[in-house]
Amino acid sequence: MKLQVSATRMELMNLKKRVAVAIRGHKLLKDKLDELMRRFLEMIKGYKSLHQEVESLILKAHNHFLFARAMMSPIDLHEALMFNPENQVTVNLESESVMNVSLPRIQIQGELTGGQYGYATTSADLDIAMQLYKQVLPKTLELAAKRRGLELLAAEIETTRRRVNALEYVLIPNIQETIRDIVMRMNELERSNLTRLMRVKEIVRSH
């Protein structure tokens, strides 16, 4: 679709500048899209392996916990696990910038203090379960951060792709079409001017 501009030399110059900028921007955005895509696929690979690890660990932990619950009396279990109400995991939420997208990173602050209870009335399965839960928590947090990062990257990829396509298929062709049109009009004007001059000259000569 042609742009609504007047067919003047000035406008032609401006449009030529605009198309040069658009082509440069398109190239840059396309490079950005390629790099984002590469990082995205890399992150997916990491996510999938971490996901499997977390899944198997947490299911194992749940199994041990259920065994422990079956073996112990509910009172003992509650007493063991709810003994320390002060116990609270605090995490450090940071962000890392990848291609101008800030990806979250979570780290646990200090040591995990859960699972401190007397061993007299508790089952060995509970120890194993708590150990596994402690092991799986940092990985789960990493997984959550990665998933969020993937979401953010996906959104960025989508907008970048839309921009690249808009430049490639709409803006650049439109400007180029307008430039072609202006050049053709100016040529036409020149030709009509020339024929007018020739005609005038002929009339003058005939007198």
Add this chain to the structure above:
Amino acid sequence: MPDKLALIADEDTVLGFGSLGMDCHIAENASQAQSAFDEVMKKTYAVVFVTDTIARFLEESKPDFMKKAMIMVLPGCNTRNKMGLKELTAIVEKAVGISNIMDKA
């Protein structure tokens, strides 16, 4: 900066996984899950863990609840279902346009 964790789950999961030290909310049905989620959303948490059962309950009333905060769906103690990569497939599809790229990655 939020630095705490929250967990919305059934009683067993809260007792086990939650005892590591997070703000726990027990929910066994859809309405409890809903009110627990609303409660959690009032505060800011670094990560909110929910079990797959709770996630299913929440999905019914709030299809986009995963976007509200950094939410992680875990298998619950009682169901012990596999975590699945369903939500990731949607992300990949949004970015790449096709989802079967996951199998190749």
